[in-house]
Amino acid sequence: MHFVAPSLLLGLLAAAAPWILHRIGRRRARPIRFAAMELLLRAEREVSARRRLRDVLLLIVRTGLAMALPLAFARPFVEVRSDLPAVTGRSQSAVIVLDDSASMRRRTSDGTPFAQARARARAVIEHLSPDSDVALVLASEGSSAPVAELSSDRARVLSALDAVACSARRADFAAALRRAAQILTGSPHGDRLIYAVTDLQASGWQDVAPEPAGGPELVILDVGGAWENRAITALSAEPAPEEGAQGIAVTVEIANFAAQPARGLGVTLALDGVEVARGFIDVPAHGRARKRFVHTVAGGGAHEAEAVIDHDSFPLDDRRACLVEASRGLRVLIVDGDPRTVRTEDEVFFLEAALRAGGSGFSVTTTLADDVDLRDLPSYGTIFLANLNRPSPAFAAALIHYVESGGGLFISVGDRIDADAWNQELRPILPQPLGLKRTASALPGTHAEGETVDLRPAERLAPIDRRHPLLSAFPAQGDGLSSARFFQFMLLTPLPDAPGRREVLRYESGAPALVEAQVGRGRVLLLTTTIDREWTDLPIRPGFLPLVQEAARYLAGVPSGEATSAIAVGQMREIGLDADDRRIEVIRPNGESRWLSPASHAGELRARRLVVFTETDEPGFYRVRAARADGTLSERPDAAFVVNLDPRESDPALLPDDQRPDRAATPALAGPAPRRRLELWHALGAAAIGLVLIESLLTLRFRRGRVKA
């Protein structure tokens, strides 16, 4: 045993105080010559046993009390073998990388791995030599570092450690270790170490490369262990036409990360918080299974769908959510501006085929411009105008009203377009005025008589910007659009930047290919080429079908499923402001709200009237409301979104030993296990308090006994 203040042990002499006081009391006892000694001795014999017991007890208690106090003040401690690595005792610069990813929130017999990790991190910090300095970094993706610079202020680091809450994000040790190495770059110590306290979930250690020679040493403190898990890894919703216009189908994908199959696993579907269906499913060991629920919702619009499976030790991934749009706007009207008797030559042949493709859920109506029932326009979610010569004034007015009221309009051009008439009649809703037709190259197998022949190859699209909701479902490579050739297209008259207008696609030459405009509560897309094969071969390219279907949904304000309405924990969400929106309020799953204004953003976001919400830390439904220019507050169901757990956090696979980056550690990491200090004064203080209570109780009891006797 050791003492912080051994000089205070002199106070142990006070242990003799009770005995000395007893002796002094005996010496100071008044002598009396007493006649009834026989009676006195008999009385003494009667009570002596009890009195001696009392005296011995009191002497022990008081002596113990007199010893406990100086012992406690001397701050005794013992050194015990530590379970920390040997290197922790060296003078060093250290960065603690604490794994606060979602998997650390699972339940174990000892609480949670995160609680254990924090305790281990605390032990490391407390055990570092006094001249060491330390920083604290979190391992979850996109998180900030609580202590981003090396500090010798242990209290500050420990306080920051205590304040860390386990996130629901995925682990990204590659980024965290890079951050830690960067912090250690300016280290004043020769020894630079990174302590990663983690459950060693393999998915979090992807792309982690061993530190190069001369870099910081990595020490992994494993607080995890093997575990098994069942999780919902995907949830998608789509229209179910077989159930009618309000029918929806929700598909739940369940993964079983266990060596035993899951039999009769309960799956529950809730819509708008109300349980509407429950089923059971068998999931093979280390396999996946899907459960499809079909339900008819009451009323159109957005609905909150959530699937839940029977809970296991990691309940965070036992539920998943998505937004479902009951089909209000899936009626599509195609106005054919260039009908042909040969069906394949018809202007809208490819468009119709794409919209009617199986499972799309669109209800497509094709008509001619003269046959359009103007009163029926509001019942359509999207209207396609394909190579329409010139809209009549009445039709143009109806279209303008339709768009401003929230409708979606897709315009494609062609040889029949009367650009001047369009610019005149539909100017309020055209994203940009139509200009001259431009021929990039001749169509294969045709002669370009009467036109200027350009021998350059056909125009192609510039790389697409997948941040646009319309294009977010397209893969990064092989999008099916880049191979399309554009032989002719229509130029647009340049306009100054305007809020609500953006180029969705552009040609390699820089000319706009697809332009979007926000008009009132509706949207307009203008394609500067034909929707058939007359000016382009886009309709026969793989990207045509998704482009058309996504455009129809986008214009109608219908999210196409998880891809657009759901994001993973920690990802940011862009929310566009309508024309008369001033501010956006995002309401988190726990009810807290956050106001966002485009004025707080800079550059492009501000120009595009976008706000970015980044506090997507918890899974669940995020509602959006907009403060209008007129002072009213209205729901923005089109902007609502859900945040789900990254499915990679559900996989309990551990990082194999041969892939652990700390296995290449230097021999300096080895050595005898360090010893840590175990303070004893707390226990002694508690013992002193206990002895005071016992002494009081004994004295009280014996006084009562004296009175009763």
Added chain:
Amino acid sequence: MPTLALAPADIARLESMSVRARVIVEGAFAGLHQNPRAGASIEFAEHKEYAPGDDIRRIDWKAVGRIDRYYLKRFEDETEMRTFLVLDASASMGYGRRGPSKLTYASYLAAALGYLLAQQGDPAGLLVFDDRTRQYLPPRTRGGHVRDLLVALEAVTPAGRTEPGRALAHVGELADRRSLIVLFTDLLDAPADLADRLRQLRSRGNDVVVFHLLDPDEVELPYDDVTFFEAMEPDDARRLLVDPRDLAASFRRESAALRERWRQICVESRVEYRFATTDAPPAEVLRAFLFARQRNRR
């Protein structure tokens, strides 16, 4: 009836033992005591079988010849009652913390009784003892005897160990006629044969009275501090360091048991037992004694 029952401390302030005796007697129904055996003749009363210690001069030899047993001739005193005042003057009788010692208190009572008897013409003797007979004044009625008795009582001091049995045996030898034997003692450390001696005296026709005198401390043990108790009598090395508060209750029980035991012994031996603590007015004690005797005579 007017009473003058002064407290022991007040009596101690009086000038002399004769004054103290007179004050106590006056306070204790003086004159109520009537000698039931008025007369001058000595009459043969009865025979009593000889017991060791009896005076062989009183053996009835004629009876020995007739029935071959040794009998003592006994006579009834019809004119006067011989009284032996037997005073325990051992060291333990010297205890008195807040008032007169037990010996002083016993002297007051003995003086008052001697004075009373002298007033009535009854002979009263005094035997002072510890472990032996320290002083003896035979019962007499001559003038000046009571003064000698009072002087002797005033001069008595506590010392030595107590042997009441031996003293009573001595008194038994001295009391050749039926006598009133009054023993003043604290009965502390009394040997077991004391009860036998009392029965012997009683069996000889003597009227025996035991005044059991204790200090209030020997009843209650009212000490508050840790005390080192030491025995008072010589050659008694018993000592005890103790907090008296721990023992008080048990001590009270032991003291009560002592009194009850001696009261029971006296009842069984037909000996009158009177208990008093030294804080009680002696006149009250004497009056209670006299009243009780008068009641019994009737």
